[in-house]
Amino acid sequence: MIRPPLLQRELFREMLLISGICLGGFLCLILLGRLLQLRDLFMAQGVTLFDLLKLFVFLSPLFLILLIPVSCMMGLFLTFLRMGADRELISLRAGGISFWPLMPAPLILCACGSALTLWISLTGISWGMDNFRETVVEMARHKTSVNIQPGVFNTSFPGLTVYATQADPGSGALSDVFVLDSSKSESSATIVAPKGQIDSDAQQGQVFVLLENGHIYRRQGEELSVISFDRYLLSLDMSRLLGGLELKDKAPKEMSWADLRTLAAEAFANRGDNFQRRVQTEMHKRFSLPAACLVLGLFAMPLAFFFQGMKRQYGLLVCLGAFFLYYILLSAGMSLAEGGVMSAAVGLWMPNVIFLLGAAIGMWWVIGERGADFRSVTTWLRRLTGPRGADS
Known part of the structure; x- marks a missing residue:
């Protein structure tokens, strides 16, 4: 036994x-x-x-x-x-x-x-x-830096067209930045800044472009407004890069x-x-x-x-x-x-x-x-x- x-x-x-x-x-x-x-x-x-x-x-x-x-x-x-x-x-x-x-x-x-x-x-x-x-x-963030090539209009992000005369893939630094924001159907905005920086925030799950000392030209209907800024944070929609995976604020299950x-x-x-x-x-x-x-x-x-x-x-x-x-x-x-x-x-x-x-x-x-x-x-x-x- x-x-x-x-x-x-x-x-x-x-x-x-x-x-x-x-x-x-x-x-x-x-x-x-x-x-x-x-x-x-x-x-x-x-x-x-x-x-x-x-x-x-x-x-x-x-x-x-x-x-x-x-x-x-x-x-x-x-x-x-x-x-x-x-x-x-x-x-x-x-x-x-x-x-x-x-x-x-x-x-x-x-x-x-x-x-x-x-x-x-x-x-x-x-x-x-x-x-x-x-x-x-x-x-x-690294892929965004790689995608933004100097002298090339980038359309990887929905509703955004990004252009920079100089771009450093390693540090994410941008020079002479031009951004066309058409994400809102009722209005469009053109953002111009002498320099920018691609950065990220893991807690918020965001990749953004920090622009400095630039201007925003916003057109709504027949009206055109110009706004100057010292620092402007442009959040990028990562839904395309992440295949639909959302990284927003931490949910209770996380x-x-x-x-x-x-x-x-x-x-x-x-x-x-x-x-x-x-x-x-x-x-x-x-x-x-x-x-x-x-x-x-x-x-x-x-x-x-x-x-x-x-x-x-x-x-x-x-x-x-x-x-x-x-x-x-x-x-x-x-x-x-x-x-x-x-x-x-x-x-x-x-x-x-x-x-x-x-x-x-x-x-x-x-x-x-x-x-x-x-x-x-x-x-x-x-x-x-x-x-x-x-x-x-």
Whole structure:
């Protein structure tokens, strides 16, 4: 008979391996899709592999808080599904090992996943998004400097035509700058300045041109006005460079836990009710998703016992379907909480409560050996879709 300590080590090793593979695969697919939005920014700029890896690392925490729970769930489900297909669960029961001695390894894995998700949700997200914004804005600033060639009219930015007699791609310094601003349909403006400087602000997610000692010639209808300035900040629309990715003020989902607590402690005098609900929803989300590692793991164990005998590829679909159901409930709860239909606590914790109840019922079935065998379900479906079912 296999001793329980050895059994726990083998279970933990297999579940950790499968969870790691699932986590790496999901994360690469999501990050590749997101970074494809920045393809125009990467082109003709000589982005190195190290820069690309940095963006991967910085953007990862935003998705890991959702991917770690589903990876833990799939690690547990596929491990016990494989054991059921290889008749190992039957052998363990014949050797006197029931359901409860199998619990320590899954609980340790889920607890480690919960601790990691909690750390990422409280500190990792803010660290990653701050560095991601800073890196992307710096790349956009550098590409803007490269695009503005001396003696060439540049139309890379919607509604703006930029011309400079001299331009330094390294420092972003411009000389004898001419800008035609036609972004507003009712009026157009011509800006002339002897010198300018391309700069960026990572906190605001903006790239701008700082012009000095120039004039603005604004035409509106038949009227022409002239305004002199010492310093003029011309903000550039980066939507084309960033492929539709918006880098505006930090959203609550990008903030650290300390920033969220600071916002929640304020009186929201300058913020609307919608923003307050978003902050409260995000605060509950930072704890509900780490708890989901334990909940989904407990839900996956009886689910695997119920479907033992199913092939792995179909088991993968079943597990993903269960997680999609959780995600639908979570998304609906977030939408209702942000809309003020229900409180953030109810909306964000409702999926965990539902799946925890499902896990308790499933364990009761498995411990009492009340669960239906998947093979009997398959046989019933074949009879239903057989010639008799087709004739009827």
